[in-house]
Amino acid sequence: MAQKNKLQFIILGLLNQHPLTGYDLTKAFDNEIGEFWQAQHSQIYPQLKRLEDQGYITHEVTISGAKLEKKLYHITATGAQLLHTWISDGTPDLTATKDEFILKLYFIRTSRDPRLVPMLHEQRRLHTDKLTHLQARLKTVFPTKASQAENYGHYLILQHAIGREAYYVNWLQQTLIAIPKAR
Amino acid sequence: MAQKNKLQFIILGLLNQHPLTGYDLTKAFDNEIGEFWQAQHSQIYPQLKRLEDQGYITHEVTISGAKLEKKLYHITATGAQLLHTWISDGTPDLTATKDEFILKLYFIRTSRDPRLVPMLHEQRRLHTDKLTHLQARLKTVFPTKASQAENYGHYLILQHAIGREAYYVNWLQQTLIAIPKAR
DNA sequence: TTAAAACGTGTAATTAATTACATGTTTTAA
DNA sequence: TTAAAACATGTAATTAATTACACGTTTTAA
Structure with missing residues (x-):
């Protein structure tokens, strides 16, 4: 297999x-599942067709309006x-984890490379923002013990x-501290 | 762009x-760079041709044997x-990070799901092995302060x-401890 | 000496995933 | 009342990446 087609399982x-x-499935990727997996509708509709052809799902047509x-x-x-399987x-x-920043870092040979400190600062800002965002989500999505138990895996x-x-x-942060000052 | 073609930069x-x-480039992906990025020779040879067409690389032919x-x-x-850019x-x-285990976890609804504990145990084993492997690598690849400074980004x-x-x-580990015992 | 492993370079087929193209309906708010 | 936003479903083109196919040379160890 070229990948493992995880979309079908999602x-x-x-x-x-x-x-x-x-459409609902597409929106799910904009919402909570989008926090850790991505897919576009152009991938979803053909996959639905394949799953139906294989007998894993069926559909009924309803009229809206x-x-x-x-x-x-x-x-x-x-x-x-x-x-289940x-x-x-x-x-x-x-x-x-194909992290582009980590990849770039691989090509930085010395701690005196002038690109290094700005790169680390940018990543610190980005990951701090992400952390703040995730903490806010935890508070909104799982405010109570009961809500955590209800959707334990997601929690x-x-x-x-x-x-x-x-x-x-x-x-x-630690890496920034450890870098010797320019001379 | 469908991706960002990071292979060209590698x-x-x-x-x-x-x-x-x-061939050397292919081997590099089996060695250290393979720890965090993958590519096959069938991807590398065409990419070399494209880079040469674009003037970013050139080649000379040598005869071996x-x-x-x-x-x-x-x-x-x-x-x-x-x-540099x-x-x-x-x-x-x-x-x-498209982590398949994390994805599966999303579909586990309760802490009593019998699949949960075995899944966590398997992952603990896998990640413990990976950790051990990486620690061994650090010791072999960067045994001295000097070797660390020489290839700082990689370090x-x-x-x-x-x-x-x-x-x-x-x-x-913490998650396994926190899961209530079966009743 | 000879067979296997390693060296060395490619193409083809398939699958996955993104972006762009394409079309139409319903609801909501100004 | 009307225009924008949201709802709804597809296909086409392109790029990326994996696996498989394909061929030949050189070195090394039994």
């Missing part, structure tokens, strides 16, 4: 909660089965993302 | 240090310029990766 996972239209057709997709029993199966491939990954960003900011 | 960055053949031709690529002045330019897009990213994995393992 779609199954979302449809496993509620029936949704292609006078004539606007909506296709409401439902997961099938075999679809739910496939989803995917989650249950091992996940042995640790994602190689865990938000927590994880916050910890990751906090580490990143801290590392940038 | 090639330029490596050629900026020494002239290399396509009786008749085996090697193309040794060199970076040009405009290529070095392009590399890429590094100097801002890196505002924080990589969305920083190895350090960063170790901290990241240490955080990941710690988070998995």
